[in-house]
Amino acid sequence: MLNIAFGQSKYYVDNLSENVKRGNRQKLRRGEWPNKAPFGYINDSKTKSILIDHKSAPIIQKAFKMFLEEKYSFTNIRNFFTKNHLLTAKDNLIHTDKVKRILCDPFYYGVMKFCGEYYEGKHEPLISKRLFDKVQEIVKIKSRKRKDNLHDYPYRGFIKCGECGCFITAEKRTKYYKRTKRKAEYYYHHCTKKKGACSQGYIRREKLEKQLKVILKKVSLSPFSAKMFRQWAEKDASEEKLKYKDQINNHARQLEETNTKLERLLEAYLDKIITCEEYKNKKNVLVLRKVSLTQELKVLEEKGNNWLEPFNEFVNNALKCGKIVAAKNNCHDLEIMAKTVGSNFFLKDRRLSAGGFSARFNALFEQPVSKSASLPSLPLPLLLGDMDSNHDN
Numbered sequence: 001m002l003n004i005a006f007g008q009s010k011y012y013v014d015n016l017s018e019n020v021k022r023g024n025r026q027k028l029r030r031g032e033w034p035n036k037a038p039f040g041y042i043n044d045s046k047t048k049s050i051l052i053d054h055k056s057a058p059i060i061q062k063a064f065k066m067f068l069e070e071k072y073s074f075t076n077i078r079n080f081f082t083k084n085h086l087l088t089a090k091d092n093l094i095h096t097d098k099v100k101r102i103l104c105d106p107f108y109y110g111v112m113k114f115c116g117e118y119y120e121g122k123h124e125p126l127i128s129k130r131l132f133d134k135v136q137e138i139v140k141i142k143s144r145k146r147k148d149n150l151h152d153y154p155y156r157g158f159i160k161c162g163e164c165g166c167f168i169t170a171e172k173r174t175k176y177y178k179r180t181k182r183k184a185e186y187y188y189h190h191c192t193k194k195k196g197a198c199s200q201g202y203i204r205r206e207k208l209e210k211q212l213k214v215i216l217k218k219v220s221l222s223p224f225s226a227k228m229f230r231q232w233a234e235k236d237a238s239e240e241k242l243k244y245k246d247q248i249n250n251h252a253r254q255l256e257e258t259n260t261k262l263e264r265l266l267e268a269y270l271d272k273i274i275t276c277e278e279y280k281n282k283k284n285v286l287v288l289r290k291v292s293l294t295q296e297l298k299v300l301e302e303k304g305n306n307w308l309e310p311f312n313e314f315v316n317n318a319l320k321c322g323k324i325v326a327a328k329n330n331c332h333d334l335e336i337m338a339k340t341v342g343s344n345f346f347l348k349d350r351r352l353s354a355g356g357f358s359a360r361f362n363a364l365f366e367q368p369v370s371k372s373a374s375l376p377s378l379p380l381p382l383l384l385g386d387m388d389s390n391h392d393n
């Protein structure tokens with residue numbers, strides 16, 4: 001079953017991107033930045049290094065110092081960039097999210113962050129680590145404020161109107177009850193109608209949320225089924241490893257032979273049985289062979305399991321999804337999960353629908369109940385449906 005539904009994931013890492021990544025890592029270890037230079041710097045094609053751009057660097061330095069004075073927001077900094085003609089490569093205004101990324105980029109004090117890892121850079125820093133750290137504290141405070149505001153208005157900007165295609169927005173209404181002198185807040189969601197006439201009406205947040213939970217529940221896994229999925233995956237992975245065992249042993253043996261040959265060659269040279277020229281020629285052949293054998297061996301050893309990690313991540317997400325659906329008052333988490341697993345959410349006539357799910361979640365969503373017979377000894381409703389008891393508590 002895993003092979004049919006998730007077989008694709010086994011080809012998750014393709015060779016090309018792996019080679020590019022390897023090249024990048026080598027550059028990073030040498031302290032070189034493998035990408036386009038960040039704002040404030042330029043790529044020097046002659047020396048293949050990163051140099052300070054004397055036009056934009058002072059603007060970046062000023063932005064860090066400005067942000068220390070708390071009165072400046074991300075938008076203020078963006079406007080400051082615009083005023084000083086600091087634009088994107090395509091001459092567009094820099095987005096406020098990008099402003100935040102600039103202010104959080106350790107590159108400016110000399111550390112390169114790449115794919116979640118840190119490397120010491122060879123380039124000249126624009127600011128001190130101390131200034132950077134202080135700015136990070138302010139970024140944290142300012143981001144928290146922004147998040148709190150968004151928290152009041154969840155489910156905004158990711159669902160589209162099924163009639164006109166505009167985004168669904170949220171609105172808060174306060175109702176005052178005269179008799180009990182009580183104030184209550186309600187949230188409504190509706191089409192922004194920015195493109196013109198649209199006949200769609202309002203929907204209460206609770207009703208929208210209920211429908212979103214029904215959709216997300218279909219792509220959830222219960223703790224029990226997550227455990228089963230993990231066990232099957234582990235079994236699959238170890239079987240696959242067995243398949244490559246012969247090849248791995250074969251490569252390891254050849255590698256050992258090559259090492260022995262290299263040692264003997266050196267002895268022959270030292271004993272003056274062969275000339276320096278002969279030694280060099282033969283050695284080069286053997287060293288190249290050794291390098292390619294080592295690399296092939298590494299690929300083989302990883303081969304059996306390169307799909308396991310993304311698969312486990314999927315299982316964890318599906319499990320988390322189930323927990324979030326079962327919990328109460330967590331619209332923020334629900335929204336994040338919906339964005340993680342699904343796409344193309346539409347609302348029409350107060351009915352919410354999802355256009356698609358990311359790869360493996362689609363397999364869960366489309367799993368028809370009749371296929372349950374093919375699952376090892378467990379009917380699918382039991383596997384996927386035992387969130388009910390939690391939810392109704």
Ligand SMILES: [Zn+2]
Binds near residue numbers: 191198
């Ligand atoms: Zn509309």
